[in-house]
Amino acid sequence: MRLKEKVALITGGGSGIxxxxxxRFAEEGAFVAxxxxxxxxxxxxxxxxKRRGGRSIFCQVDVRKRDEVNRMIDQVVQEFGRLDILINNAGVTRDNLSARMSEEEWDFVVDVNLKGTFLCSQAAFRPMRKQRYGKxxxxxxxxxxxxxGQxxxxxxxxxxxxxxxxxxLEYARANINVNCIAPGFIDTPMSAAMPEKTKELALDRIPIKRMGTPEEVANLHLFLASDEANYITGQVIFIDGGASIGI
Ligand SMILES: NC(=O)c1ccc[n+]([C@@H]2O[C@H](COP(=O)([O-])OP(=O)(O)OC[C@H]3O[C@@H](n4cnc5c(N)ncnc54)[C@H](O)[C@@H]3O)[C@@H](O)[C@H]2O)c1
Known part of the structure; x- marks a missing residue:
């Protein structure tokens, strides 16, 4: 097992990727929040x-809200005694052409995706620094x-x-690795909401000529969250069937 008894927190873990x-993490022996x-x-x-014999808890959180994020981290540490892995995955879209985009559409997406990632990473630093371990x-x-339109x-x-x-850079001294994945077109409820025409265009631009599966993305998370990736930090790995290469 590649994550035996590691404690992992996954934001946006209730859907898709x-x-x-x-x-996947539970299969590899992790305790999953x-x-x-x-x-x-x-x-x-x-x-x-839990039905499959693993350990797991659910924490309701809006990642835009600092007090809710802090409460989630406390809940995880209280339940499992530590926090080894944070997967900042919660994300939203509100598409519109720039000329028409409202301030609400801008703020909502930037707050969930970017500020949420910051708040969760900042809160996770406390237990991870104490342990001198984190991914x-x-x-x-x-x-x-x-x-x-995006x-x-x-x-x-x-x-x-x-x-x-x-x-x-800032967390390396505390033995915390921070990396990033950049998925392409993955088959989840988020991409299912795209208009058919946009989906056709997106598929056409993928050299591998199909969507990726959430399970394929989870395998990349597993590698980066495991000790197999101890010497990798600050990197962005594209998982997109080749969509980001060539012209
Ligand atoms: N599906 C794709 O093609 C694709 C491509 C590139 C990147 N991504 C990214 O991958 C991540 C997962 O996407 P997905 O396709 O599985 O989406 P999804 O819509 O299936 O799941 C997103 C999850 O995030 C949760 N969430 C939304 N706002 C939240 C908030 N404020 N606080 C806490 N949780 C919140 C939702 O409830 C949901 O469970 C996102 O960051 C997304 O931007 C997806």
């Missing part, structure tokens, strides 16, 4: 892990290269890359 990460704003999905995944994996996207989302995800590199 986060749920696949929670299941799921932080999600949506209790239905989060509780379901935690219950499923943080953030979530950017292939659209950091730019994408029509100025809020692509800006938030590009910000996460700067955040990852800076935290990697």
């Amino acid at each position: 986060g749920a696949a990460v929670a299941r 799921i932080g999600d704003v949506n209790p239905r999905g989060g509780e379901q995944v935690a219950d499923e892990i 943080i994996v953030n979530t950017a996207s292939v659209v950091v290269r730019g994408n029509m 100025v809020n989302y692509s800006s938030s995800k590009a910000g996460i890359i700067g955040l990852t590199r800076t935290l990697a």
Whole structure:
């Protein structure tokens, strides 16, 4: 088992990629805390892990709110005694062309994706520094290269890359690795909400000619969260079927 008795917290773990990460980590022996704003999905995944003999808790959290984030970290440490792995996966979209984008659409996406990642990483630092051990994996996207109608989302995800590199520098002395994954077009409820025409265009640009699965993304999380990645920090790894290469 690659994460035996490691304590992992996965934000947005109640759906899509986060749920696949929670299941995969539990299979590898981790104790899994799921932080999600949506209790239905989060509780379901935690219950499923427990039914299979694993240890799991659900923490309801809005990652935009510092007091809720702090409470979630306290809950995890109280339940499992430590926090080894933080997967900053919670994310949202509110697409619009820049000319039409409202301030609310901008703030909502930047607050959940970028500020949420910051607040969770800052709160997780406390127990991780004490232990002198931690792995943080953030979530950017292939659209950091730019994408029509996603100025809020692509800006938030590009910000996460700067955040990852800076935290990697600041946290290295505490033996905490901070890395980032950048998924392409992955088959989840988030991508299912895209218009059919946009999906066709996205598929057309992928050399491997299919969407990725949440389980494939979870395998990358597993590697970066494990001790196999002890000498990797501050990196961004694209998992996109080749969408970010070539012209
Ligand atoms: N699906 C894709 O094609 C794709 C591509 C690139 C990047 N991503 C990124 O991967 C991550 C997971 O995406 P997904 O496709 O699984 O999405 P999803 O919509 O299936 O899951 C996102 C989860 O985040 C939770 N969440 C939303 N706002 C929250 C908040 N304020 N506080 C706590 N939890 C919150 C939701 O309740 C949900 O459970 C996101 O960061 C997303 O931007 C996805």
